[in-house]
Amino acid sequence: MTxxxxxxxxxxxxxxxxxxxxxxxSWLYSSFAFLHCRSxxxxxxxxxxxxxxxxxxxFDLGPNGEVQIGDFSTLVGVIICSDQKVIIGDYxxxxxxxxxxxxxxxxxxxxxxNSEDADSESSIxxxxxxxxxxxxxxxxxxxxxxxxxxxxxxxxxATVVDFAVPDYAVVTGNPGRFMPRLATTVKESx
Amino acid sequence: xxxxxxxxxxxxxxxxxxxxxxxxxxxxxxxxxxxxxxxxSPGLILGNCVRVYTWTTFNVEPSGIVExxxxxxxxxxxxxxxxxxxxxxxxxxxxxxxxxxxDFHPIEAAARKLDxxxxxxxxxxxxxxxxxxxxxxxxxxxxxxxxxxxxxxVHIGRGARISAGSVIARDVPAGARVAGNPAQIIHEAAN
Numbered sequence: 001m002t003x004x005x006x007x008x009x010x011x012x013x014x015x016x017x018x019x020x021x022x023x024x025x026s027w028l029y030s031s032f033a034f035l036h037c038r039s040x041x042x043x044x045x046x047x048x049x050x051x052x053x054x055x056x057x058x059f060d061l062g063p064n065g066e067v068q069i070g071d072f073s074t075l076v077g078v079i080i081c082s083d084q085k086v087i088i089g090d091y092x093x094x095x096x097x098x099x100x101x102x103x104x105x106x107x108x109x110x111x112x113x114n115s116e117d118a119d120s121e122s123s124i125x126x127x128x129x130x131x132x133x134x135x136x137x138x139x140x141x142x143x144x145x146x147x148x149x150x151x152x153x154x155x156x157x158a159t160v161v162d163f164a165v166p167d168y169a170v171v172t173g174n175p176g177r178f179m180p181r182l183a184t185t186v187k188e189s190x
Numbered sequence: 191x192x193x194x195x196x197x198x199x200x201x202x203x204x205x206x207x208x209x210x211x212x213x214x215x216x217x218x219x220x221x222x223x224x225x226x227x228x229x230x231s232p233g234l235i236l237g238n239c240v241r242v243y244t245w246t247t248f249n250v251e252p253s254g255i256v257e258x259x260x261x262x263x264x265x266x267x268x269x270x271x272x273x274x275x276x277x278x279x280x281x282x283x284x285x286x287x288x289x290x291x292x293d294f295h296p297i298e299a300a301a302r303k304l305d306x307x308x309x310x311x312x313x314x315x316x317x318x319x320x321x322x323x324x325x326x327x328x329x330x331x332x333x334x335x336x337x338x339x340x341x342x343x344v345h346i347g348r349g350a351r352i353s354a355g356s357v358i359a360r361d362v363p364a365g366a367r368v369a370g371n372p373a374q375i376i377h378e379a380a381n
Contacts, residue, residue, distance in 0.1 A: 013193060035197070035244065079285055097286060097337075104335035104354045105284045107265045108243060140286070142336045142354040158337070160355040160369075174355040174371050 007031060019043055023071070025050040029057065036060040036108040048073070048090070056096070060108045070133070078137075081106040084128030084145065092131055095139040095157070100129050102145045132167070195220040196244070212238035212260065225249040228256075228271075237262070237279065245285060251321075254291075259330065267334075270294065273323035278330035278348070289340040292323035329364065349379075 006015050012032040019042060022028055026047045033053065037044060039061040047053060048071040057075055059067060062083030069075070070090035078094045080086055081101040088094070099106070128145040131137065135149045138157035143149070148164040155161055156172030165171050170179040194200045198218045202211050205223055208231045215236055217223075222242060226234060229252040236242070237260035245266030250256055254271035258264065259279035267283040269275055270290035277283070296302045301319045308317040324343030328334070332346050335354035346352065347364030357371040365379025 012196075032196075081285070099285050099336045099354075101285075101336060105282045105333035105351075106336060107241075107263045107282055107284060140337060144354065158355060160337075160353070175369065 017044060019045070021046045023047055023049040023051070027052045027054070029053065029055045033057050033059055037065075038063055039065040041066045045069075051075070060106075081108065082128055082145075085126060086129045087127050088131045089133035089135065089151075091134045092137070093135075094131075094137045095141070097140045098137050098143070100143045100147075102128055104144060206233075208233040210235045212236055212240065214239045216241045218242060219244045219246075222246050223248055227252055228254050230255050240264070246283075272321050274325040276325065276327045278328060278332065280330055281328055281332050281334070283334045284336045284338075284354075286337045287334050287340070288338075289326055289328075291326045291342045292321050293342065294321065296322075351377075 007028060007030065010030050012030045014031045016031050017034050017037060019039065021043060026049060028047065035058065037059045040063045044061060044065065045059050045067045047069045050071055051069055051073040054076045056077030058079045060079060060081040064084065065082045066085045067080055069088045072090055073088060073092040075094045077096045079099045084102055086100055129143055129147050131149045132151040132153065134152045137143065137155045138159065140158040141155045142160045144162035146163065147161045149155060150165050150167035150169060152168040153165045154170045155165065158174060159172050159176045160174045161171060161176050171177065172179060196219055198216050200220045202217055208228060210232045226248045228234065228250040233250060233255055234248060235257045237258060239261045240258050241263045243265045246264045248256060248269050250269065251272040254273060256269055256271050256275045258277040259281065261279055262277055262281040264283050266285040266287055268288045270288065272292040275289055275291050295305050296319050305319055307313055308315055326340060326342065326344050328346045329348040331349045334352045335356065337354055338352045338356045338358065341359045344358050344361060346362045349365045350362045351367040352358060353367065353369035356369055356373040358373050362368050363379060366375050367377040368374060369376050
């Protein structure tokens with residue numbers, strides 16, 4: 001883990017917040033991503049190794065907000081609006097215009113502190129949102145508090161998820177529905 | 191680009207004179223207003239203490255009027271306005287929300303082809319077929335969820351809750367909670 005004060009390629013003049021960690025080989029487009037970041041957690045945002053967080057991504061975190069991103073994950077413009085813990089695993093794809101949020105009508109200022117005194121080593125159990133290893137989140141999907149996206153699962157474009165998606169399952173539509181046949185095909189191919 | 195133009199610290203008096211801004215507003219990104227081309231007076235009214243974040247854009251045709259009531263929060267409201275869009279007080283509009291009071295192109299295929307020609311680069315915009323529009327009215331204390339789309343002629347009653355990803359083509363009664371595409375009522379108003 002490195003602790004850069006600024007990104008060498010950055011066009012936005014603000015320094016990176018001191019509670020942001022970016023792992024070796026990872027790319028973050030700009031410190032502009034922290035325009036609304038008010039997290040006071042010791043590690044507000046932790047990006048692992050060789051992950052890309054591209055233009056249009058924002059960390060609109062409240063005081064208790066905390067985001068962990070694993071290794072080899074690609075986020076091409078996700079908005080994360082949370083005052084809780086958000087965990088994104090390794091080898092995850094998150095497509096354009098995806099929002100991860102605590103509340104269906106989330107806003108940067110309306111983030112209520114609802115994670116009462118969570119200590120710094122809070123577990124996955126306490127997290128608002130968990131996206132498992134190797135999951136794929138389609139364009140425009142909306143992932144709300146309570147979502148648990150399993151390993152290898154696929155969330156279709158514009159799907160709304162606030163529930164558990166089992167490992168390797170495929171969920172699409174609004175309201176979200178599972179596509180069992182495809183899920184079986186994926187499992188059998190492994 | 192000056193950083194002030196991205197962080198709400200630009201001169202709000204540099205907006206066109208037909209935009210009325212109440213006291214204590216926060217208008218984060220100056221570019222939110224670059225597609226405002228209303229020739230009405232006023233063409234945009236923002237009440238007091240309105241917060242307008244980065245993702246919001248006011249795409250207002252010369253004939254359009256947008257009105258936003260006091261204490262409303264516009265996070266990512268994309269207004270597509272040809273006639274009138276009215277937002278009440280204390281309304282929250284979350285990320286990636288589109289509100290349109292017109293389809294902006296004819297339903298009928300032959301008329302739409304003429305519209306395509308008129309809209310092409312170098313085209314003659316005066317040859318566009320007339321737009322059909324119907325005003326959108328969103329009452330006080332409505333919350334509009336992430337990614338919702340509100341279409342022309344819709345009236346959303348006071349205190350209604352529009353779930354994330356909803357597509358709203360019909361009126362929503364006061365206090366109701368709706369969800370889905372097309373949106374269905376999932377809770378009636380609590381009495």
